[in-house]
Amino acid sequence: MSDFDRAMRDPSKAYNLPKDVLEDDRLDQDQKIKILKQWEYDAHNLMVAEEENMPGDAPPMLNRVRRALKKLRAE
Numbered sequence: 001m002s003d004f005d006r007a008m009r010d011p012s013k014a015y016n017l018p019k020d021v022l023e024d025d026r027l028d029q030d031q032k033i034k035i036l037k038q039w040e041y042d043a044h045n046l047m048v049a050e051e052e053n054m055p056g057d058a059p060p061m062l063n064r065v066r067r068a069l070k071k072l073r074a075e
Contacts, residue, residue: 004031011039012061018068033072040065 003026007014015021018039021032043062 003027004035007035008038011035011042018061018065022068022072029072029075033069036065036069036072040069 003014007021011021014035015024018036021027021035021039024032027035040062043065047062
């Protein structure tokens with residue numbers, strides 16, 4: 001399994017922060033966008049779970065992911 005495949009399965013285990021995805025020279029821009037979009041989906045679901053008093057990641061991660069995606073798309 002490639003680094004990209006592992007990151008697509010669980011981006012938060014492959015990278016500490018979204019900026020780490022941006023700085024990974026092994027990935028092309030499309031791969032970075034795909035990973036960040038998966039992370040956005042995961043973070044959104046975790047945020048919803050947290051709002052429903054279920055365990056979840058910190059909601060600010062969703063904002064970090066969205067800022068990283070915006071930066072990539074502007075390039």
